[in-house]
């Protein structure tokens with residue numbers, strides 16, 4: 013599936029502040045929520061709809077309504093920073109959780125928690141994790157989500173590296189990727205450059 017890079021002046025503006033090393037955690041969390049709202053509008057464009065009828069104070073008319081449930085699976089911990097706006101926009105969403113932590117040196121992700129509802133089957137499913145670096149965490153998370161029956165999955169990230177996009181597209185060619193930025197590269201510690209640093213640490217104030 014092609015990669016979609018969100019191209020909107022407000023998204024760029026919010027991302028600039030997220031990247032800024034001076035942005036404190038409280039503001040960082042708010043920016044992450046606002047940018048996720050924009051990303052999710054793009055990511056859910058293909059959710060199934062149907063035509064219903066509604067009566068306005070003036071007459072009856074056709075109205076397009078949602079005809080498919082949404083599921084979201086944030087990858088702990090940083091993905092939690094993207095959850096709240098999605099639950100606000102889609103109150104009937106089914107939420108699963110996957111805990112993954114990269115090894116500091118190898119960057120290989122270790123799984124420490126997983127609770128994905130079987131109800132992802134048939135739902136339009138978003139896997140959310142703000143950083144797509146080597147792609148190891150996203151590829152593992154999506155394999156787990158698929159094992160629970162999901163078949164229509166979109167990966168939503170805030171910043172992506174070319175290496176991560178390539179890995180995910182190879183591992184899961186059926187999964188769409190929506191991101192706010194495709195950055196230049198990974199450094200020798202597997203961090204995205206220019207990136208924004210460690211998203212989880214900046215979100216939760218844990219240097």
Ligand SMILES: O=P(O)(O)OC[C@H]1O[C@H](OP(=O)(O)OP(=O)(O)O)[C@H](O)[C@@H]1O
Nearest residue numbers: 089090113114144145146147148149212
């Ligand atoms: O594409 P990858 O190379 O796998 O890297 C991306 C992962 O790294 C970060 O999580 P981290 O392991 O730091 O855990 P945290 O969210 O708990 O800080 C980030 O939130 C992704 O999950």
Ligand SMILES: O=c1cc[nH]c(=O)[nH]1
Nearest residue numbers: 145203204209210211
């Ligand atoms: O740049 C990166 C890479 C992985 N995880 C982060 O939080 N930042």
Ligand SMILES: [Mg+2]
Nearest residue numbers: 210211212213
């Ligand atoms: Mg981290």
